[in-house]
Amino acid sequence: MNKRIQPRRALLGTALMAALLAGQALADTASAPAQPLDKLQTLKEMDGKAPSHRMMDIQTWQTAAGSKVMFVEARQLPMFDLRLTFAAGSSQDQKSPGIALLTNAMLNEGVAGKNVEAIAQGFEGLGADFGNGAYRDMAVASLRSLSASDKREPALKLFAEVVGKPTFPADSMARIKNQLLASFQYQKQNPGKLAGNELFSRLYGDHPYAHPSDGDAKSIAAINAQQLRGFHDRAYAAGNAVIAIVGDLSRDEAAKIAEQVSSALPKGPALPHMPDPQAPKAGLTHIEFPSKQTTMLLAELGIQRDDPDYAALSLGNQILGGGTFGTRLMSEVREKRGLTYGIYSGFTPMQARGPFSISLQTRAELSEGTLGLVQDILRDYLKNGPTQEELDNAKRELAGSFPLSTASNASIVGQLGAIGFYNLPLSFLEDFMQQSQSLTVDQVKAALNRHLDADKLVIVTAGPTVPQKPLPPPTDKPQEQPMGVPEH
Incomplete structure (x- = not known):
């Protein structure tokens, strides 16, 4: 099979970025007393052994509302990380491609009595960081805060409101939609993005993974606030959430945090797992x-x-x-x-x-x-x-x-x-x-x-379709400059 899609204008070329998810790669520095120079561990002293890694005592339970909780106590720093993971990625878009991404992007745009600026100032004033993102399988919302109760409690209250009770203000929706629509125009100039979208379409056919995670210009323009609320009620339900907590907290404190966050979410069960895709045609x-x-x-x-x-x-x-x-x-x-x-x-x-x-x-x-x-x-x-x-x-x-x-x-x-x-x-x-x-x-x-x-x-x-040349023969001498220079 050799299917040809006709011209689209372009400036940029990028390789496929595989979608996944998982953790951030930030490094914490534990406060520890300085060691004498003669006690420093050198590469020679490691003697070829792999460096040790941090052992984790994972505790797990379920909240009263049905959220799965994963907790690791870590007392090295006076802070904690909280991450909510929902089966609320683009695979749950159904007939509205892009609704998962738009819902997630709107979480911190407004809650009762606070607009996006007030929410940002609220977290910043407490020394807390809010993060969010949506992918094919999942959507996430995260909080990093100091663990002292005078900082932790107001940060958690604001976080619970943002994730559990967003108001989806009209002005913010218009702004984010315009940003997405502009990105779709840019994607027409990006051969890597065009190729990636076509690849997933070919690979997955009618499966929920097939369409672009950010939807398209037609689907995004058609989404309204009522649809976002419906998606939020269904996909951000407590039974559809995994609550991960790591940091300077006791088990009892972690349990209270999990209950506070879980009870703020809409009530509802976990969504069904994705079906198996059919084998594509090569x-x-x-x-x-x-x-x-x-x-x-x-x-x-x-x-x-x-x-x-x-x-x-x-x-x-x-x-x-x-x-x-x-x-x-x-x-x-x-x-x-x-x-x-x-x-x-x-x-x-x-x-x-x-x-x-x-x-x-x-x-x-x-x-x-x-x-x-x-x-x-x-x-x-x-x-x-x-x-x-x-x-x-x-x-x-x-x-x-x-x-x-x-x-x-x-x-x-x-x-x-x-x-x-x-x-x-x-x-x-x-x-x-x-x-x-x-x-x-x-x-x-x-x-x-x-x-x-x-x-x-x-x-x-x-x-482009151009006359082809034979490949250069392999050599053991590395090329000074590869012949395929990536476009920017």
């Missing part, structure tokens, strides 16, 4: 686009977040294209041939099967050869699997980076939200690390072949 779709570059996206259905092969696939993808330099794809496509500035692969596991994707840009006149090369690399990798050296290196890299997943309260609260939302075991992080470190080459190869097939790729390209 083939190439080209979007004709005036540019010197061609954007390429290759994808197929991957896995759910709770798939037992998650660890093996994560490590296998790290070797293929999940890192930066040194991966199979980066080595063969950039370093040996200079065909791109960057090429990346990744699984995006979601509630239903999320995509496995490969993304890159290359010079338009080399696009056909580059596409064939990428497919051949994937095919060879599935056939032969990683080498023992590649696997050992990936394990060491994972062991070194893994402590960052619990290095700060913000990173922990994000992990808790994902564990609760996807119904993962409380020991998930420890299990993932242990499973990853015990994997063999054959196990990684078998897992990759259970889920991927190089002949079943859905491919979308965006660029």
Whole structure:
């Protein structure tokens, strides 16, 4: 199949940004007494061992209104992080694409007696931070506050009002709609965005994941405040929420916070899980686009977040294209041939099967050869699997980076939200690390072949139709400058 979509004007080209969610990557600095210089831990003293990571004692329960609570006590800093995760992403849009994003964006635009400026000043005056976002599976709202009661209690009161009782003021809705409508015009100049939207449409067909998370100009313009209130009542219900709390709090204090927030939400049950998508038809779709570059996206259905092969696939993808330099794809496509500035692969596991994707840009006149090369690399990798050296290196890299997943309260609260939302075991992080470190080459190869097939790729390209040139031969001498320069 080779479907062609005709011209749209353009200036920019970007690679596909995989949608997921999860935690923030902010670092907290614990106050600790300075150590004498002769006690500093040096890289030599580590003797090749992986750095230790923070152990988590996760406590979990349910509020009276039906919200799942995940709590980790962390006394290092006089503050706490609170994160609410709802099954309120764009997969719940139904007949109004973009309503999930618009509802989430409107949460802090108004509550009874306070407009958006007063809400912002209220949080700022308490030294608190409010955050929110909407994705395909979920929507989130978060609070970071000092844990002292004189700061915590008013911050929580305002947070509960914002998340549980937004007023959706008309002037704010008009402003945010105009911003979205302007972004849709900009997207017409962005081949990466056009290709990404087409990819999800091809990959998911009639599934709720298929449409763009931000909707489109027609759907956004049609949404009214009454629809936002209806979506909020349904998707921001207490039974549809996971409440993650990390910080300088006792179990009793965390329980009171959870009850306060949960009781402020609309009453209602959890929404049904996403259905499984149907297998898409493999083939190439080209979007004709005036540019010197061609954007390429290759994808197929991957896995759910709770798939037992998650660890093996994560490590296998790290070797293929999940890192930066040194991966199979980066080595063969950039370093040996200079065909791109960057090429990346990744699984995006979601509630239903999320995509496995490969993304890159290359010079338009080399696009056909580059596409064939990428497919051949994937095919060879599935056939032969990683080498023992590649696997050992990936394990060491994972062991070194893994402590960052619990290095700060913000990173922990994000992990808790994902564990609760996807119904993962409380020991998930420890299990993932242990499973990853015990994997063999054959196990990684078998897992990759259970889920991927190089002949079943859905491919979308965006660029001009130009005469093609042969690819340069591979060389062990790195290119001084890759031939595919990303457009800005």
